Amino acid sequence: MPTVALVVGSLRKDSINKKLARALEKTGADLFSFTTVAIDALPLFNQDLEEKLPEPVLRMKEAVAAADAVLIVTPEYNRSIPGVLKNALDWGSRPMGEGVWAGKPVALAGASGGSVGTAVAQSHLRSVVTFLGMKLSAQPELYFTDRPELIAPDGTVTDEKTKGYLRRYLE
DSSP: OOEEEEEESOOOTTOHHHHHHHHHHHHTTTTOEEEEOOOTTOOOOOGGGGGGOOHHHHHHHHHHHHOSEEEEEOOOBTTBOOHHHHHHHHHHTOSTTOOSOTTOEEEEEEEESSTTTTHHHHHHHHHHHHHTTOEEOOSSOOEEEOOTTTBOTTSOBOOHHHHHHHHHHHO
């Protein structure tokens, strides 16, 4: 079963993007083995730290390197990607020649309270992952409009139409 490194670009405990990530993981449990990649403890990127990479950076890079593909689920902050996600992407690309992103298949998704609230963030993210040499899955796109009745707090999709939508995305 292919392994997917799941990266969520939000640190908030009750993040709707974390909820969407859990729903994708549960919905696709028979398709993929998901590994959540922690990015919350990464220090801000600093090239001075590359000589001896901090432990959280090593753990993140090992998790991504071991995966067959990457799924990034991100909110949109000020019409772009969150700084914590950009920081993780930067760490994963360094030191020069030792990045873990190049050649990795990647898919993008995002949730917001609005109908296409992560469209601009995903557009920016497409630019970054392409530059990093990732193999971007351009279609289908997933811009998820969150409503409390669609996904339970544990990630169980409670609405059959939504479950079908997420399943088709994963397939």
